[in-house]
Amino acid sequence: QKQLSEDTDQTAKSTNDSLFQPKDIFQLEFASDAQISPDGSTIVYRRNWFDIMNDRSVGDLWMINAAGKHLPMIESATSPRWSPDGTRLAYVGLDRNGKRQLFCHWFAEDRSTALTHLTESPSGITWSPDGKQIAFFMSVAAKAKPFATLPAKPKGAKWADPPKMITKLRYRSDGAGFLPDKFSHLFVVSADGGSPRQLTTGDFNHNGTVAWTSDSKEILISANRHEDHEYQPNNSEIYRVRLADRSITAVTDRVGPDGSPAISDDGKTIAFVGYDDKFLGNQTQTLYVMDSDGGNKRKLLEFDRSVGSPKWSNFHKGFLFTYVDQGNAKLAVVSLDGEMKKLADNLGSNCIGRPYAGPSSFTVADNGAIAFCVTTPMMPGELARLDEGDLQVLTHLNNDLLEHKVLGEVTEQRFPSSAGELEIQSWIMVPPNFDPSKKYPLILEIHGGPFAAYGDVFSAELQLMASAGYVVLYVNPRGSTSYGQDFANEIHHNYPGQDYDDLMSAVDTVIANGYVDKDRLYVTGGSGGGVLTAWIIGSTNRFKAAVVAKPVINWYSFALTSDAYNFFYKYWFPGLPWDHTEHYMKRSPISKVGNVETPTMLLTGEADYRTPISESEQYYQALKLRKIDAAMVRIPGASHGIAARPSHLLAKVAYILKWFATHP
Numbered sequence: 001q002k003q004l005s006e007d008t009d010q011t012a013k014s015t016n017d018s019l020f021q022p023k024d025i026f027q028l029e030f031a032s033d034a035q036i037s038p039d040g041s042t043i044v045y046r047r048n049w050f051d052i053m054n055d056r057s058v059g060d061l062w063m064i065n066a067a068g069k070h071l072p073m074i075e076s077a078t079s080p081r082w083s084p085d086g087t088r089l090a091y092v093g094l095d096r097n098g099k100r101q102l103f104c105h106w107f108a109e110d111r112s113t114a115l116t117h118l119t120e121s122p123s124g125i126t127w128s129p130d131g132k133q134i135a136f137f138m139s140v141a142a143k144a145k146p147f148a149t150l151p152a153k154p155k156g157a158k159w160a161d162p163p164k165m166i167t168k169l170r171y172r173s174d175g176a177g178f179l180p181d182k183f184s185h186l187f188v189v190s191a192d193g194g195s196p197r198q199l200t201t202g203d204f205n206h207n208g209t210v211a212w213t214s215d216s217k218e219i220l221i222s223a224n225r226h227e228d229h230e231y232q233p234n235n236s237e238i239y240r241v242r243l244a245d246r247s248i249t250a251v252t253d254r255v256g257p258d259g260s261p262a263i264s265d266d267g268k269t270i271a272f273v274g275y276d277d278k279f280l281g282n283q284t285q286t287l288y289v290m291d292s293d294g295g296n297k298r299k300l301l302e303f304d305r306s307v308g309s310p311k312w313s314n315f316h317k318g319f320l321f322t323y324v325d326q327g328n329a330k331l332a333v334v335s336l337d338g339e340m341k342k343l344a345d346n347l348g349s350n351c352i353g354r355p356y357a358g359p360s361s362f363t364v365a366d367n368g369a370i371a372f373c374v375t376t377p378m379m380p381g382e383l384a385r386l387d388e389g390d391l392q393v394l395t396h397l398n399n400d401l402l403e404h405k406v407l408g409e410v411t412e413q414r415f416p417s418s419a420g421e422l423e424i425q426s427w428i429m430v431p432p433n434f435d436p437s438k439k440y441p442l443i444l445e446i447h448g449g450p451f452a453a454y455g456d457v458f459s460a461e462l463q464l465m466a467s468a469g470y471v472v473l474y475v476n477p478r479g480s481t482s483y484g485q486d487f488a489n490e491i492h493h494n495y496p497g498q499d500y501d502d503l504m505s506a507v508d509t510v511i512a513n514g515y516v517d518k519d520r521l522y523v524t525g526g527s528g529g530g531v532l533t534a535w536i537i538g539s540t541n542r543f544k545a546a547v548v549a550k551p552v553i554n555w556y557s558f559a560l561t562s563d564a565y566n567f568f569y570k571y572w573f574p575g576l577p578w579d580h581t582e583h584y585m586k587r588s589p590i591s592k593v594g595n596v597e598t599p600t601m602l603l604t605g606e607a608d609y610r611t612p613i614s615e616s617e618q619y620y621q622a623l624k625l626r627k628i629d630a631a632m633v634r635i636p637g638a639s640h641g642i643a644a645r646p647s648h649l650l651a652k653v654a655y656i657l658k659w660f661a662t663h664p
């Protein structure tokens, strides 16, 4: 036990340089936003790294040129986008005042300049097919509506900040904080620079994919412009915006989300993703097509996985798209007669954090070559290129670090759950230099969502736990995505429920492998995983200690304090909390706090508006009233993305490991 306590003290200086250690987080890099030139010769991508002085993820644009040379391009830039003729690259960079602007680089002349002088950052930048204009989204302040008139303060007086009055439904958002009175609108600007022209108006947000028609005269976007849009958070439509007169026409009208428009090269077919809303916890996002006039809407694919980012390719004679299947993100193509072919596995650009599965973006050249990012449990996101079935990983951004480290190896294990007939997928990460004849302590690490999936991706957090000598078990219990809609909705109006049994079966399965010390079991999880961790310690005493990160403890209070309170009561519960009090309380970990004996640490960002810290405070105070060994760790300034800053990630893992080490 003493040995374990020393090994797991991540604040102590390790003498073993071959192990992945907290300070190594700052040395990690990952690739994202792979953009292949129209002729397929060159790929520009974002090379992300961690700035130890400012404690942030930052990134620069790099390229692999036609000769295969890896070259730096532009510092501190994002969103590179090739012009249709491949002569220019638009991107978002910093102007002389440090403000984000739309820039353009002319390759032949080797010149770059800002095309705009905006007051807010542009996003969603997309070239018109004729290369003459660039569309983008930008926030615009709504008309100010002063409520009470106050006397002017004397010049130079230091008065308190005035009161803030809130009347809108969605008034704060996790990560963004209290929302200013602004709405995101669509603009176009000449590719030679000049004054941007605002195309959309009204108190609605417009964002997502921009799809130009081939004549460069119209743009398709998605938005929720319904009268009471805030009360229908999932009801977006696709709109056609005509540049000539700025007219906006809806081309979809069903109840449910419609988005990600993409147009075939001949302009005859529009693809989009969405579903008819059945108000379930999770619904498969399906690929649809319609004729260019919005008629003849039909499903292109009968496929029980959520489809993302459709893009037409003449070479591939169909729409390319991404999806996640059983924890692995894939790229595929579907022809206009609905024939689907998988093209690639392991998409992702994960790096630090937990092993959530999700595709990276991708782009396709005229000659069919495709650029994207790939990841595995042993490799953070790297740039890759696919040419007619031949996959090449083009960057090795982490070899300089990881070739000198022994990482925790990962194997997959599937097992039957003790509840019902379901087979469950899990991953087991063993400590570096693992010896199966020994017995190791176990950490069960539980994902959130709950409609999300862990998968075959790199996770710095779990590697740090393995380096500290733990076997780490991570599972996709029922409710997880990437196994189909029915599997996800096993927990519809029933969360937590039998997902608890799946997790306990996972622990029993790994114990049966023979190398886990069943008297040294630990459990942790964040958000939805924090809910399940609190549920577990209210149901069993088999864990030596628990860390409940950013949980929901009481669904009643959560439903009325979370930023997305217009969503949860409708999709996760049978109705409003005061009409269904019994249901809300029955599924709340607070209802089981009277059973808890497990030493428990809470760990939450003080600026978390998704699962507000008041949830953690309720649980901490209840545990204290019961005289249970408990601690509350509050992370100043952190939102729900509790490990977004590298030092927060280090602190999170260090506190978890120290709590476990002090409860042998």
Ligand SMILES: CSCC[C@H](NC=O)C(=O)N[C@@H](CC(C)C)C(=O)N[C@@H](Cc1ccccc1)C(=O)O
Residues within 6 Å of the ligand: 447, 448, 449, 450, 451, 452, 526, 527, 528, 529, 552, 564, 567, 610, 611, 640
């Ligand atoms: C705006 S509604 C979607 C909420 C989202 N759930 C998706 O299924 C979410 O924020 N979930 C939280 C827990 C919930 C508030 C009880 C969560 O578990 N967050 C995860 C990250 C995550 C976020 C969104 C989608 C998938 C995973 C976490 O912080 O680990």
